[in-house]
Amino acid sequence: MTSSSEEVPEIPLRRLDVLATTPTASWRVLKPEIDYDKCTNCGLCVDYCPEGVISKSKKVSKSKKGPIIDYEFCKGCGVCANECLKKAIRMKPERW
Amino acid sequence: MGKIELLSGNRAVAYGAKMSRVQVVSAYPITPQTPIVEYLAESIAKGEIDAEYIHPEGEHSAIAAALGAALGGVRSFTATSSQGFGYGYEIIAQAPSYRQPFVMVVANRTLGWYWSLRPDYSDSMTARDLGWIQMYVESVEEAFDAVIQMYKIIEHEKIQLPGMVMLDGFYLSHATEPVNIPDQSEVDDFLPLKKLLPHVVDPSISKTFGDSQFLSVVELHTTYRRIFEETLERAKGIIKGITKEYAEKFKRDVHGLVEEYRTDDADALLVTMGSMTTAARRAVDRLRDKGAKVGLVRVRFYRPFPAEEIQNIVQKEGVTAIGVVDRSISHGTWKGPLALDVASALYGLKDKSNLIDFIAGMGGDDVRIEDYEKMLNKLLEATNKKSICETEFIEHRVKPESPPRLYKNVLRAPGTNGCWGCTAVLNFRHVVDVLGKNTTYFFPPHCLSVCHPVMANPRLLANFAAGAGYARGLYRAYKVRGSKVRVVTVAGDGGTVDIGLQSLSSAAEAGESILFICYDNEAYMNTGIQRSGSTPLGAWTTTTPTGSGWKGKKETPKDMLAIMIAHRVPYIAFTSPAYIHDMKSRIEKAAKAVDNDEGLAYLHMFSPCPPGWRFHESKSVEIARLAVLTGTWPLVEVDHGMFKLTYKPKELLPVEGYLKLQGRFAHLTKDDIGKIQEFVNERYKGLLALDGKKLF
Numbered sequence: 044m045t046s047s048s049e050e051v052p053e054i055p056l057r058r059l060d061v062l063a064t065t066p067t068a069s070w071r072v073l074k075p076e077i078d079y080d081k082c083t084n085c086g087l088c089v090d091y092c093p094e095g096v097i098s099k100s101k102k103v104s105k106s107k108k109g110p111i112i113d114y115e116f117c118k119g120c121g122v123c124a125n126e127c128l129k130k131a132i133r134m135k136p137e138r139w
Numbered sequence: 140m141g142k143i144e145l146l147s148g149n150r151a152v153a154y155g156a157k158m159s160r161v162q163v164v165s166a167y168p169i170t171p172q173t174p175i176v177e178y179l180a181e182s183i184a185k186g187e188i189d190a191e192y193i194h195p196e197g198e199h200s201a202i203a204a205a206l207g208a209a210l211g212g213v214r215s216f217t218a219t220s221s222q223g224f225g226y227g228y229e230i231i232a233q234a235p236s237y238r239q240p241f242v243m244v245v246a247n248r249t250l251g252w253y254w255s256l257r258p259d260y261s262d263s264m265t266a267r268d269l270g271w272i273q274m275y276v277e278s279v280e281e282a283f284d285a286v287i288q289m290y291k292i293i294e295h296e297k298i299q300l301p302g303m304v305m306l307d308g309f310y311l312s313h314a315t316e317p318v319n320i321p322d323q324s325e326v327d328d329f330l331p332l333k334k335l336l337p338h339v340v341d342p343s344i345s346k347t348f349g350d351s352q353f354l355s356v357v358e359l360h361t362t363y364r365r366i367f368e369e370t371l372e373r374a375k376g377i378i379k380g381i382t383k384e385y386a387e388k389f390k391r392d393v394h395g396l397v398e399e400y401r402t403d404d405a406d407a408l409l410v411t412m413g414s415m416t417t418a419a420r421r422a423v424d425r426l427r428d429k430g431a432k433v434g435l436v437r438v439r440f441y442r443p444f445p446a447e448e449i450q451n452i453v454q455k456e457g458v459t460a461i462g463v464v465d466r467s468i469s470h471g472t473w474k475g476p477l478a479l480d481v482a483s484a485l486y487g488l489k490d491k492s493n494l495i496d497f498i499a500g501m502g503g504d505d506v507r508i509e510d511y512e513k514m515l516n517k518l519l520e521a522t523n524k525k526s527i528c529e530t531e532f533i534e535h536r537v538k539p540e541s542p543p544r545l546y547k548n549v550l551r552a553p554g555t556n557g558c559w560g561c562t563a564v565l566n567f568r569h570v571v572d573v574l575g576k577n578t579t580y581f582f583p584p585h586c587l588s589v590c591h592p593v594m595a596n597p598r599l600l601a602n603f604a605a606g607a608g609y610a611r612g613l614y615r616a617y618k619v620r621g622s623k624v625r626v627v628t629v630a631g632d633g634g635t636v637d638i639g640l641q642s643l644s645s646a647a648e649a650g651e652s653i654l655f656i657c658y659d660n661e662a663y664m665n666t667g668i669q670r671s672g673s674t675p676l677g678a679w680t681t682t683t684p685t686g687s688g689w690k691g692k693k694e695t696p697k698d699m700l701a702i703m704i705a706h707r708v709p710y711i712a713f714t715s716p717a718y719i720h721d722m723k724s725r726i727e728k729a730a731k732a733v734d735n736d737e738g739l740a741y742l743h744m745f746s747p748c749p750p751g752w753r754f755h756e757s758k759s760v761e762i763a764r765l766a767v768l769t770g771t772w773p774l775v776e777v778d779h780g781m782f783k784l785t786y787k788p789k790e791l792l793p794v795e796g797y798l799k800l801q802g803r804f805a806h807l808t809k810d811d812i813g814k815i816q817e818f819v820n821e822r823y824k825g826l827l828a829l830d831g832k833k834l835f
Contacts, residue, residue: 062545125760
């Protein structure tokens with residue numbers, strides 16, 4: 044009467060130990076770029092990034108630590124640049 | 140002499156309601172119906188129609204208000220879909236018994252299936268047995284026509300029942316087609332203003348009313364059900380007459396209970412409903428071109444069911460195989476409801492046709508011309524056989540693609556669907572980080588639930604009005620099993636202050652140790668910026684538009700702080716994404732109260748929304764900060780009754796600077812802003828007076 048449903052699990056389930064996700068870089072029109080000379084590594088952008096894709100205090104040069112933007116997921120909203128007290132983040136047109 | 144306009148299905152419905160001169164509109168946002176009531180709100184705001192608009196807290200009240208207005212003798216209108224239909228079901232079931240007509244439009248969408256937004260008839264089919272007149276339309280123009288026709292049908296003195304018009308969600312509700320729109324005067328001529336019924340509920344003019352006590356006499360119930368059945372039987376002739384009159388007056392091709400398409404001398408016949416019919420017509424054309432004797436019948440009016448029409452076609456054309464296309468299923472019978480009805484209609488015939496039920500298009504799955512060709516070919520094969528009664532599922536197997544990036548053993552991964560600069564996403568990621576792994580989340584519908592935050596916690600869809608209900612059950616289960624897992628409900632402002640309020644209130648009063656988080660973006664943003672109980676004074680939304688009559692929301696927002704204080708819960712805090720450290724410590728304190736089993740903890744998180752509030756996405760946090768600095772959004776904590784303003788600006792900034800950044804306040808005059816300033820000042824003064832006091 045019906046065709047079998049072998050390929051689909053009877054109950055659709057999601058794993059908690061492996062998180063599968065899709066990059067959102069293609070959303071970006073403006074790209075934030077951090078000027079590490081101005082950056083004081085205060086961490087405001089890390090806290091305020093809506094998507095949580097700025098990781099804190101990584102080594103960015105021999106003598107300096109600073110935040111790193113994950114450009115695979117940054118959507119380019121510009122909250123980080125707007126909030127940076129040192130104006131160390133600039134939004135530049137994305138060139139795809 | 141009328142005009143032709145390009146309209147979406149939803150706009151056509153709203154146009155139809157407008158031209159029917161509806162007097163009361165009551166509805167609650169739900170996809171895909173929402174634009175109907177947005178357009179009607181716009182028409183009222185612009186002064187195009189003189190109607191009352193009701194913004195209730197959920198469909199339960201929305202449909203009740205439409206019925207209430209009908210009881211009061213005016214032409215009333217409501218619209219819903221899917222879960223909203225389910226939530227309003229109690230009233231839908233009650234409505235026919237009052238014998239006071241009103242129209243409800245249903246933009247069909249699957250009922251009770253995870254996050255399915257697309258159409259099938261699982262919502263409206265649940266109401267097929269209740270005594271409503273039900274009509275399913277195929278095109279946008281027919282949706283427009285249906286509203287006007289339906290008012291005339293249900294207000295007929297020999298009917299007086301509520302009427303339901305169904306259009307497939309998205310396929311029709313959001314599809315744009317040309318519609319011939321008659322002049323208002325012609326519509327007025329066809330559908331005069333509603334006459335007051337002798338049993339209108341109004342003791343100043345009426346000597347009677349529909350007496351529920353009388354109707355509840357047990358012995359009479361069966362009798363009244365028969366009377367309903369006779370009324371619906373009588374309705375068949377009235378429907379045929381009225382739709383014919385409409386078709387002649389407004390030059391439409393179709394009228395009657397069913398529409399036949401190329402049924403002449405057909406051996407095989409498809410029975411269809413709704414927008415799926417259009418593709419079926421093309422399949423019939425293709426097979427007819429090859430000489431096959433196939434045709435179709437579209438059921439326009441499903442209740443009353445056109446049993447005689449189907450019998451007559453089958454007998455007249457000598458049909459030997461009938462294929463029913465069902466966009467819903469009656470589980471446990473291997474049949475869809477339409478097939479059950481068709482089978483029952485054919486049962487009395489001497490020579491029974493073969494019957495195949497095709498279950499198709501569930502959850503909005505597209506049923507293609509090729510699918511119908513296969514169905515018709517299968518039917519043609521069956522024409523030579525005897526006593527076939529089968530069911531076939533029209534399935535389109537796809538393998539779900541797994542997202543490409545994998546993160547192992549982490550609490551949270553990036554990659555949400557949130558809009559640019561979304562502070563709900565920002566707030567929530569801090570919640571996830573602070574609360575950690577042993578937490579289960581319930582999400583009543585809101586933006587975050589469709590943003591799909593990627594996280595290692597179970598995240599379950601709770602129904603809109605039951606956010607706290609789900610949580611308290613799970614909390615008790617964990618308690619019984621000794622499982623140390625925290626239960627959190629994250630609701631939007633609608634899911635908290637409107638539709639979710641009684642569920643929250645009950646769980647709070649009962650001392651359930653759950654964490655209830657409201658992220659407040661001050662409107663129904665997930666459905667597209669409709670007014671909620673939390674929308675601030677003066678704000679534009681799609682259901683509080685600006686126009687000659689309206690100037691955004693007229694009322695001040697519901698005071699959730701006072702409401703939660705009145706419940707004496709152990710912990711309450713109002714947070715802002717501009718003050719992350721403050722916010723994190725509030726989340727920790729709330730979690731502690733819950734973990735210590737002290738009762739419900741409540742967090743209310745301010746969540747500026749760039750598209751809904753009309754500001755640039757980079758300004759989200761700036762606006763959140765300004766809200767605190769102007770006193771518009773005071774940061775408050777009530778810790779076991781101890782009231783504290785957790786951040787007190789030395790001097791409040793004027794609200795104008797906060798309002799000016801947002802397009803939703805762009806229409807406000809100096810005077811309007813002055814009124815908002817007054818409200819903010821007064822409220823802040825009240826809070827200052829409570830600062831440092833033990834309230835309970």
